[in-house]
Amino acid sequence: MATLSRRTFVAGVATTAACLTASADHSARTLRVVGSRGFVGFSGLASSHLIQNLEIAETLVRADDSGQLLPALASHFHVDSDYMTWRFKLREQAIFHDGSAVTPQAIVQELERIRLRPAAALSRVPIASIRAEGDSIVIALTRPFALLPAYLAAGSSIILSPGSYGSNGALGAIFGSGPYRLASIKDANNLEMRAVDDPSDHAIRTVHYMAVNDAETRARMLEAGNAHLIYNLSPAARERLRRNPAIRVVSTAGPRIRYVMVNTSDPRLADINVRRALSLAMDRINAARILLRSPNVAASQMMPPILPDWTLPGGQMLMHDEEQANSLLEKAGWKREKGGVRQKDGKRLSFTLNTYSMRPELPSLAEALQAQWKKVGVEVRISLVTPDRILSDSRSGALELALIARSYFVVPDLVGTLSEDFDSASPARGWGAVGWSSSEVNDALRRYENSTDESVRETSRKVILRIIHEELPILPHSWFESVLAHSAALTNVSNNPFETSFSISRMRWAS
């Protein structure tokens, strides 16, 4: 009998297994998606963002990949001339997954429920009343507020059927109206979905969503062929997967920003020359290239180029220039001897930089900043804290500097979050500016909030961006790249920088 070499045996078994796996995939055609966050539970809107991304439930209005607001459950909407009364006409023949019709009354009931929850974006909208009127939902406001459609497009504003709630009013099931219905929740980390309509040949019929919190494990699952699509890659895994011919990597820098919070009520940081010097001493490009492995994410200004409306003309606006940083610090009276720490009136130019490790790249970026600032005579002590400490120190005024990451897409109009962070009258302030106020920015944010007129909004955007750029209440560091990777078996995969949808309904099997 001929002997079977070990290599032949392994190759044989591997081929057989690969064939079995491939044929199983082909016949069942279940798309296996792996993300970082699981289904947290039925209470308090916790998983609404995931339910929205998986296209199980819809919102009245949705944001597309460029942040443009488009009709969803509402086929169209308009506001009366006083900007106080909004009308949303319901899309015809919309059906919830429990078989009940989507009625204006059902939506009113759901919106009333949502806006009472502090975690809901809608809780911050000045709503006077919500009522059903014919085939429309009418929302009356207590003051003009043009951002309402964007707030209705937020993940927390998803509309579920009345049948999703038990007799005690608690959510017990998820019946949305999106292209996929939730077939089963095996556990918090495993959801199965099926297409509601019988889709075309290459469309995705069944989906298994799995939550895996370790980025490296997600990457290994794609490499091993256990997943077709994975979200949130680590920089190291991205480099490795890019070299794999069977895998495609898609990166988009969206409106999530890493920046240094600066307490401008600290007398040293109140001086604009010191803030400018700190910003000029930051070598963003090298930090992005070496630590984030992507030079394109170095913040040349506050917002990334994917949002043309939110970028100022002029390209690279946040420069790296140590010489100028040194001369600004000299000008501000901070003198330096023999390359040491700068001093003024016997006080050292020394700060504590708080950051946290929940975003794993932040501590190493903080160390790079520490080294860069040391070059211009600014001493920084890094303190790893929990994020809540930054929030509470910011509100109490005890904060000096903090390196954080902040999303500006929770409401898919940036002003929703910008006004929380930069309007000095905002009760939600905590992230963003500390101790800083600008009446011009406050006015511009309000004008933007109050008007649907594009020219008014355009002017407001420019004012907000220009003043933040000039006065540096925060020092932008880098944009956050959302990176997904998928198997070559899948086409039409898009990466939504507002993280409102995985757009699985648009994906197709390659063959």
Place this chain on the structure above:
Amino acid sequence: MNAVIIALLLWLARLGAVVTIIVSLCFLMVELLPGDVAFQIAAARHDIERVTPAVRNDVYRELGLDRSAMVRLAEWGWTVAQGDLGRSNVSGEAVAAPLSAALFRTLQLVAIAWPTSVLLGLLFGFLLSGSTRRLAIAKLLGALSSGAPAYVIGLTLVSLFAIQWRLLPAAGYGGLIYLVLPSATLAVRSAARIALIVATSLSSAGGHPSVSFARMKGLGELEVTLKHVFPLAAPPIVAFAFVGLASQLTGVVIIEQVFAYPGLGKLLVDSVVARDVPMIQAIAILLAVLIVSCNTLAESSARFLSLSSGR
């Protein structure tokens, strides 16, 4: 009969003491972890960048975190005494359902890993006993496997069997095929340790006067091994096998992370990150019961075997 009653009483007494100490320590440790509990829970519910002061304060009010830690611990103890393990701070749902599902999955892993490790341990231990050189190899293997972190073994298996050869899934939970790599990782570690104990026990039993005497009487080697060596070597081996079971139940914490396997270990880590105290406490109780039972089994089986082998 007496031995069974003593073992049972011993088990109950130890269990009561261990559970009380463990849950109090767990509660205290979570209280002492840095950071605001309400914020961490809110972050687990909504993602950290969605947590505003209003969201955090809502969680704080909802969970009554303004009450003192002692009051909350006492309240929790009272609910547990009534047979209710409480509700998760994060999902708001009863912890019993996710807990039993996770327990089932972990037991699935251990149900494969433990017998495998015992069989492999016996086999290799037997092969490696007999000569001092083979015993040295057994010691080396034992040391290497105890020293190698579980994730190193796990990742090596993944890169070979999942990524290189695509024979098995890299992570997750589904059919039986998903159990292979995590249970193999669990088994490899304890198999090497069991092999070491088997090899040393057999070697030392082989040198026992009663064995030499049996040989002198002219008994065949097989008979000597079965009738004299095995009974002498059995007590430490059986005891260690049960200790190995206990260490597998704790070893799942790391291994379930590596394989994103939704068992007790992963649930425990996720709950600690989220500061989900009721869930952490319930898992602690469960693990304490399991581990104390394993240790009691180890002790009583060793005692029973020692008695019956006349030592």
